[in-house]
Amino acid sequence: MFLKTGFFFEQWFMDKHTTLADIKNWIAQFVAERDWNQYHQPKNLAMSISIEAAELMELFQWHHIETPAEVKADAEQMARIREELADVLAYCLSMANQLDIDIATALHQKIEKNARKYPVHQEIDWYNEVKT
Numbered sequence: 001m002f003l004k005t006g007f008f009f010e011q012w013f014m015d016k017h018t019t020l021a022d023i024k025n026w027i028a029q030f031v032a033e034r035d036w037n038q039y040h041q042p043k044n045l046a047m048s049i050s051i052e053a054a055e056l057m058e059l060f061q062w063h064h065i066e067t068p069a070e071v072k073a074d075a076e077q078m079a080r081i082r083e084e085l086a087d088v089l090a091y092c093l094s095m096a097n098q099l100d101i102d103i104a105t106a107l108h109q110k111i112e113k114n115a116r117k118y119p120v121h122q123e124i125d126w127y128n129e130v131k132t
């Protein structure tokens, strides 16, 4: 499954054709086939998420502030960003697999919590706290 390439497979694996459950299954299969479950302990995964996030941040280190359009105009940079973002996501989904966390439920609950904390049209002082 992972080695299939070409236009058909690249189109098939786009977000609009793929569920989170599909991706979680790919990660679980990839890890199981290599007998890596022994390494995918929660602590190791938390560290790996942070390490890959740091690799993503490194791509922006020492850059001036860039708009999304400016970043997208650099094809080589975009390729590196895609890879590091995929690394972060892979470890996040492996942690979800290992701990039986339903990502959609967790994300929905967190967004609802944030919506209560930051109501629409509320003036926010990002450096301090929410103003009422």
Ligand SMILES: [Mg+2]
Residues within 6 Å of the ligand: 052, 055, 083, 084, 087
């Ligand atoms: Mg990486």
